[in-house]
């Protein structure tokens with residue numbers, strides 16, 4: 001049977017579904033860990049606020065954002081994991097590394113999500129400099145870790 005799609009306003013009115021029995025994997029990149037730690041804390045706080053249990057949240061670390069895809073796959077293939085949140089920070093430098101990493105992660109996480117039919121969120125902050133990244137980790141542009149957690153919660157409500 002077809003699923004009737006809800007939009008964010010519906011969820012704001014009705015709330016998301018019960019996630020108290022859902023299990024969440026979080027993959028966090030070690031590069032710029034002073035920022036990814038803040039993003040991860042935002043994601044965990046959001047899961048808990050929406051009713052997830054602390055013991056159902058599994059944080060894993062990978063070396064850099066490029067490794068988020070395989071980290072997500074390791075988690076997604078575990079049957080008991082319902083959704084995966086990926087967190088990283090890629091800052092532009094003198095070379096095009098950011099472009100390669102960002103596209104690889106975006107494609108990779110899409111593939112993992114579709115392959116395992118599970119929500120996998122893209123909590124990758126991609127900025128031109130450190131200040132812009134800090135602005136998105138509890139600064140003037142909020143905390144992208146919160147958005148990454150909210151995205152999987154919403155997708156689990158389908």
Ligand code: DLZ
Pocket residue numbers: 029030031032063064065066067088089090091092093097101
């Ligand atoms: C190599 C590299 C560079 C230059 N910059 C970043 C970055 O800004 N953010 C990040 O998460 N990771 C970076 N990395 C590391 C790569 O993601 C990856 O870990 C290495 O290339 C090893 O595969």
